Amino acid sequence: MLDEIYRYHDGTKHHFHGLARSLGYLDWASQPNPFRSFHGAAAVSLRPRPDALAATAAVGAILRHSLGISAWKRDAWAGWPLRVNPSSGNLHPTEAYVVAGPMAGVTGQSALFHYASDRHALEQRCAFDAASWREAVPSSHATLLVALTSIHWRESWKYGERAFRYCQHDLGHAVAAVSLAAALEGWRARVLGDWSHREIAALVGADRDDDYLEAEREEPGCVLTLTAEASAGGEPPLVARDVLLAGLSRGTWSGRASRLSEDHVQWTFIDEIAAATEDPGRARPALPAPPAVPAPPAFPARVILQRRSALALDPRSSIDSERFFGILAATVPSSAAPWSALWWDARIHLAVFVHRVEGLEPGLYLLVRDASAEERLKAAMRSDFLWVRAHDRLPLFQLARGDCRSLAGRLSCDQSIAADGFFSLGMLADFDASLREHGPSFYRHLFWESGVIGQVLYLAAEAAGARGTGIGCFYDDPVHDVLGIADHAFQSLYHFAIGTPVDDPRVTSEPGYAWESST
Numbered sequence: 001m002l003d004e005i006y007r008y009h010d011g012t013k014h015h016f017h018g019l020a021r022s023l024g025y026l027d028w029a030s031q032p033n034p035f036r037s038f039h040g041a042a043a044v045s046l047r048p049r050p051d052a053l054a055a056t057a058a059v060g061a062i063l064r065h066s067l068g069i070s071a072w073k074r075d076a077w078a079g080w081p082l083r084v085n086p087s088s089g090n091l092h093p094t095e096a097y098v099v100a101g102p103m104a105g106v107t108g109q110s111a112l113f114h115y116a117s118d119r120h121a122l123e124q125r126c127a128f129d130a131a132s133w134r135e136a137v138p139s140s141h142a143t144l145l146v147a148l149t150s151i152h153w154r155e156s157w158k159y160g161e162r163a164f165r166y167c168q169h170d171l172g173h174a175v176a177a178v179s180l181a182a183a184l185e186g187w188r189a190r191v192l193g194d195w196s197h198r199e200i201a202a203l204v205g206a207d208r209d210d211d212y213l214e215a216e217r218e219e220p221g222c223v224l225t226l227t228a229e230a231s232a233g234g235e236p237p238l239v240a241r242d243v244l245l246a247g248l249s250r251g252t253w254s255g256r257a258s259r260l261s262e263d264h265v266q267w268t269f270i271d272e273i274a275a276a277t278e279d280p281g282r283a284r285p286a287l288p289a290p291p292a293v294p295a296p297p298a299f300p301a302r303v304i305l306q307r308r309s310a311l312a313l314d315p316r317s318s319i320d321s322e323r324f325f326g327i328l329a330a331t332v333p334s335s336a337a338p339w340s341a342l343w344w345d346a347r348i349h350l351a352v353f354v355h356r357v358e359g360l361e362p363g364l365y366l367l368v369r370d371a372s373a374e375e376r377l378k379a380a381m382r383s384d385f386l387w388v389r390a391h392d393r394l395p396l397f398q399l400a401r402g403d404c405r406s407l408a409g410r411l412s413c414d415q416s417i418a419a420d421g422f423f424s425l426g427m428l429a430d431f432d433a434s435l436r437e438h439g440p441s442f443y444r445h446l447f448w449e450s451g452v453i454g455q456v457l458y459l460a461a462e463a464a465g466a467r468g469t470g471i472g473c474f475y476d477d478p479v480h481d482v483l484g485i486a487d488h489a490f491q492s493l494y495h496f497a498i499g500t501p502v503d504d505p506r507v508t509s510e511p512g513y514a515w516e517s518s519t
């Protein structure tokens, strides 16, 4: 069962002697458009309006604070948009859809919409009868569905075969972004583990061949419920999938997907891993027991909108230990967003290279995000690691002492941010055991969890007056060698660095949407 996953995962590792297969150069003529639109679909602006009703305003605010454009950057040659959610290479493979009952000011019917972040608008793909919606989602609280898909080509255009991984990271970032933006509005988001890919494709119309003639297809990702009243707690509302899908199939569809590139390179390895990890859905997963850890504060809108990737980090400044522990504490599962959005318990642990944290010896540390993995981590890693408790509340262990700046930089594809930050880290996934327990589709979920952690690290860094950068480029097995990991029990899936940003003064910044300059 794991063979096909090993084949792709090992086959897309970066090695000191060579990177995972890609074109090796950028074919600018076929650069994919980062914004999809559906020609012929009516669009409704989500620009805030004083007369909007609460639920409609909440939908706009949630999308604006999760997947909207947060800034336009400009240098002497070009301008480019950046979004609230980050993306490997700023290529943005993730598309988002909203399914909702009648919303005043948006639609009188139940409808499926595509979110067009370039215009902050909803494009109506399908209108269907309100009775199907009410029967399918009989919740007493306002509820809507958000579905996420990936366009692999957007990432494979640049990164070739490794791109499937980046699409999954980005999807995880988007899940966290939606969950955190929902929390700002007092709503609660939950990934629904019971939806199969086939059902998600039917929900968003990604299986409608005629609507995608010559256009790049979308790979189903996940469906989330968003429910007003975070305090509603407990189980997510039951969604009768068959009733909803039947309603949509009888609905009135409109719009044809725009084509993103004139030419394409086929990366069949990606099609193979996508097929091998197709999600058949599962019985409604039991929610993990709420962790005993108290919920950390949510991130305010200001922090969410100011999030940026640092392009360079100052190699001299340091962080005090209180802020450092605060950033790590934000990644520990709790009953708050975004952790409350996930239906599985924590599978990712953080191997932290501490460079300059006041009061803490430089060296290698491990944050064990799920205590049940501690003994297996000990067994899988080097036997001479220290395993000295480094904090009285956080599950943080000192593994080795020493200056590991050049090692950390080397492991992250020789990127100086990993050496120059206060610290950098590798996200170690509980790989084999998780795949055995949840099946091959969980390969994607492991990346999603790492993306969720990445989003929290970005925001926790901003809130602490620092800045972070996600790092998808690292030398996989050399990381495992440093940790003493010799098999697939644990695998590093994503790296991250946090420090003091060094900005490029030649790049200027404008608000994400023109109407925001005047409000």
Ligand SMILES: Cc1cc2nc3c(=O)[nH]c(=O)nc-3n(C[C@H](O)[C@H](O)[C@H](O)COP(=O)(O)O)c2cc1C
Binding pocket: 082, 083, 084, 085, 086, 087, 088, 089, 090, 166, 169, 170, 173, 307, 308, 309, 310, 311, 415, 469, 470, 471, 472, 473
């Ligand atoms: C999964 C992922 C991997 C990334 N890998 C790298 C990397 O290896 N090196 C780097 O400098 N930036 C990396 N980034 C940062 C992106 O380049 C950045 O998110 C993108 O340019 C958009 O900028 P923003 O984060 O400021 O919105 C990564 C981001 C993500 C989400």
